[in-house]
Amino acid sequence: MIAMSDIYDNIMDLAKRRGFIWPTSECYGSVAGFIDYGPLGSMMKRNIENVWRRFYVIQEGYYEIECPTIGQEDIFIASGHVKGFSDKMCQCPSCREYLRADHIAEAHGLTGASVLGTEDLARLICTLPCPACEEVLGPVEVFNFNLMFQTAIGPGSQRRGYLRPETAQGMFTDFQRLLRFYRDKLPFGAVQIGKSFRNEISPRQGMIRLREFTQAEAEIFVHPAGKVHPAFSRYAAYKVPLLGIAQQEANQPPVVFRMDEAVRAGTVANQYVAYYLALTNELLVSIGVNPEKLRFRQHLPDERAHYAEDCWDAEIFSERFGWVETVGIADRTDYDLRAHERQSGERFLVFIPYETPEKESRIRVVPNMGALGPRFRGNARAVAEAICACVPGPEGLTVTIDGEDVHITPDLYTVREEVVEVPGTEVVPHVIEPSYGIDRMIYAVLEHSYHEEMVDDEERRVLRLPANVAPIQVAVFPLMNRDGLPEIAMEIAGAIRGQGILAEYDDSGAIGRRYRRQDEVGTPFAITVDYDTRDDRTVTLRDRDSMRQVRVPIEGIADLIGSLIEGHRSFDGL
RNA sequence: GCAUCGAUGGUCUAGUGGCAUGACUUAGGCCUUCCAAGCCUAUAGCCCGGGUUCAAUUCCCGGUCGAUGCACCA
Numbered sequence: 001m002i003a004m005s006d007i008y009d010n011i012m013d014l015a016k017r018r019g020f021i022w023p024t025s026e027c028y029g030s031v032a033g034f035i036d037y038g039p040l041g042s043m044m045k046r047n048i049e050n051v052w053r054r055f056y057v058i059q060e061g062y063y064e065i066e067c068p069t070i071g072q073e074d075i076f077i078a079s080g081h082v083k084g085f086s087d088k089m090c091q092c093p094s095c096r097e098y099l100r101a102d103h104i105a106e107a108h109g110l111t112g113a114s115v116l117g118t119e120d121l122a123r124l125i126c127t128l129p130c131p132a133c134e135e136v137l138g139p140v141e142v143f144n145f146n147l148m149f150q151t152a153i154g155p156g157s158q159r160r161g162y163l164r165p166e167t168a169q170g171m172f173t174d175f176q177r178l179l180r181f182y183r184d185k186l187p188f189g190a191v192q193i194g195k196s197f198r199n200e201i202s203p204r205q206g207m208i209r210l211r212e213f214t215q216a217e218a219e220i221f222v223h224p225a226g227k228v229h230p231a232f233s234r235y236a237a238y239k240v241p242l243l244g245i246a247q248q249e250a251n252q253p254p255v256v257f258r259m260d261e262a263v264r265a266g267t268v269a270n271q272y273v274a275y276y277l278a279l280t281n282e283l284l285v286s287i288g289v290n291p292e293k294l295r296f297r298q299h300l301p302d303e304r305a306h307y308a309e310d311c312w313d314a315e316i317f318s319e320r321f322g323w324v325e326t327v328g329i330a331d332r333t334d335y336d337l338r339a340h341e342r343q344s345g346e347r348f349l350v351f352i353p354y355e356t357p358e359k360e361s362r363i364r365v366v367p368n369m370g371a372l373g374p375r376f377r378g379n380a381r382a383v384a385e386a387i388c389a390c391v392p393g394p395e396g397l398t399v400t401i402d403g404e405d406v407h408i409t410p411d412l413y414t415v416r417e418e419v420v421e422v423p424g425t426e427v428v429p430h431v432i433e434p435s436y437g438i439d440r441m442i443y444a445v446l447e448h449s450y451h452e453e454m455v456d457d458e459e460r461r462v463l464r465l466p467a468n469v470a471p472i473q474v475a476v477f478p479l480m481n482r483d484g485l486p487e488i489a490m491e492i493a494g495a496i497r498g499q500g501i502l503a504e505y506d507d508s509g510a511i512g513r514r515y516r517r518q519d520e521v522g523t524p525f526a527i528t529v530d531y532d533t534r535d536d537r538t539v540t541l542r543d544r545d546s547m548r549q550v551r552v553p554i555e556g557i558a559d560l561i562g563s564l565i566e567g568h569r570s571f572d573g574l
Numbered sequence: 575g576c577a578u579c580g581a582u583g584g585u586c587u588a589g590u591g592g593c594a595u596g597a598c599u600u601a602g603g604c605c606u607u608c609c610a611a612g613c614c615u616a617u618a619g620c621c622c623g624g625g626u627u628c629a630a631u632u633c634c635c636g637g638u639c640g641a642u643g644c645a646c647c648a
Binding site: 026028029032080081084085091103147202204455456477479480511516517530532542 | 575584585586599600601606607608609610611621622637638639640641645646647648
């Protein structure tokens with residue numbers, strides 16, 4: 001048994017050596033928080049993204065969009081990132097420690113420090129001691145450290161732009177287009193897979209905390225009053241380990257819930273959140289996350305954003321990093337759309353028709369223009385509009401025109417009670433947001449699939465990646481590099497490639513070495529052409545995990561490999 | 575960002591103020607009829623910048639990256 005602390009080093013060593021993950025721009029010395037995906041890493045990442053697409057785009061029907069990674073300032077004013085995505089910091093003049101200024105104030109019982117401006121906060125803390133070196137801070141400068149990368153759009157005066165800190169905003173800013181695309185009906189969703197950027201102060205956990213990372217996010221717009229998922233039955237009986245608020249407060253382990261029961265018990269806020277907890281569980285396990293090392297932790301009330309109705313993190317256990325938040329699933333209510341309404345002045349509404357138009361009696365105030373005109377002349381129109389917006393009392397009403405209160409007597413209008421037909425209502429949808437950190441998923445899959453074992457006194461390193469995630473899906477070898485065997489092997493590799501499957505041909509070195517090479521990068525299947533092949537047109541097919549081999553005919557082997565990768569057939573069934 | 579420690583071929587590693595070890599890997603060849611066998615050959619290295627010195631991979635200073643602790647972590 002190898003020490004757990006070494007596993008990370010061994011995995012990252014393998015990842016570097018075999019072209020999964022590299023430190024970026026090494027020839028200039030790399031930069032913390034940025035990584036390169038090598039040839040196999042890129043392939044594996046794409047495969048995982050495609051599994052994600054299978055769930056969200058194909059299964060759920062939420063189409064993918066692609067927005068710029070640079071956004072104008074208004075977007076992030078609305079989202080709250082310009083104001084809220086920064087920390088007020090100061091540097092202790094004595095020990096040069098960087099400190100959270102608001103935390104210092106709050107540690108000394110001064111509440112509300114987080115909403116103060118930088119200058120007020122500087123005044124507030126100047127008499128307080130530095131938490132690191134105990135010296136009184138004195139007149140320090142408090143500054144905002146915003147976690148967004150800022151840039152300028154265009155030359156000259158230059159509009160301010162930011163690299164997006166999440167992909168989500170694109171689905172909100174495109175809301176009205178999306179609504180039309182989905183023909184004005186709730187619920188609908190849109191997804192985006194792409195790069196996001198956060199200028200982390202100190203990214204020191206390898207590929208767990210990156211400054212540039214890939215997110216896969218879905219924004220699902222639902223009717224605020226009916227968070228009933230139309231396909232809830234798919235996951236109603238699905239079981240997921242939930243670490244709810246109750247378990248956390250009682251310091252208890254997660255409880256395995258059926259999703260329908262979790263909703264009924266009120267542990268999960270609604271069917272939508274429960275549905276995506278279950279879907280996420282299924283998705284993560286299908287890409288190779290060990291289900292024993294997966295749990296869903298509910299945000300405690302004080303860590304949850306004030307507007308969120310419910311929020312859960314899928315946490316994956318890493319031998320190196322402990323429980324790592326990898327997916328966030330939140331009911332964000334109408335917070336985001338309303339924020340963009342305020343900032344943009346646009347409306348983000350969906351018209352919901354009633355089944356039958358409702359009759360509603362209304363009091364309508366109708367201005368008497370014949371009397372208003374001569375009396376108010378140029379202001380008559382403004383007065384009339386003001387009257388319409390009022391509910392008059394028995395003595396008439398008072399409106400304000402150009403800052404002056406004007407009394408309107410009842411003879412200047414008539415009040416009518418009328419019945420109108422209301423065809424429907426308008427709502428601002430609520431948003432369910434499952435948000436996946438693709439890079440963290442990739443790390444988790446690498447760690448969970450990495451195994452070292454002894455075979456004939458020789459160490460064997462193997463990545464037990466699911467076949468649809470493995471960067472190379474099948475390897476084809478001639479047993480000997482002569483006697484016509486390479487020709488047959490190359491022919492087989494070509495046939496498999498013809499099916500759109502990545503096959504690697506390798507005739508270098510002993511056969512055992514070639515198997516080991518593929519084991520190390522997780523190739524699930526290997527085909528070997530031997531001398532019998534020349535006589536009976538059969539080859540051996542080797543299973544990575546069991547190292548077992550079966551003989552199968554060359555005829556139809558490309559289809560067979562395809563079925564094995566897709567999971568339509570199993571190796572044990574051959 | 576601070577403090578401590580570290581950095582030698584792709585990987586692991588020996589070692590040094592004066593020609594830098596070995597193993598594994600990789601490539602080519604020989605051999606080889608199914609799990610890292612053997613033989614021959616080849617490729618490839620002292621993190622970066624500055625200083626001290628006749629001479630620096632080695633000593634000193636600064637930086638980068640990594641590990642650990644502190645701090646930070648929508």
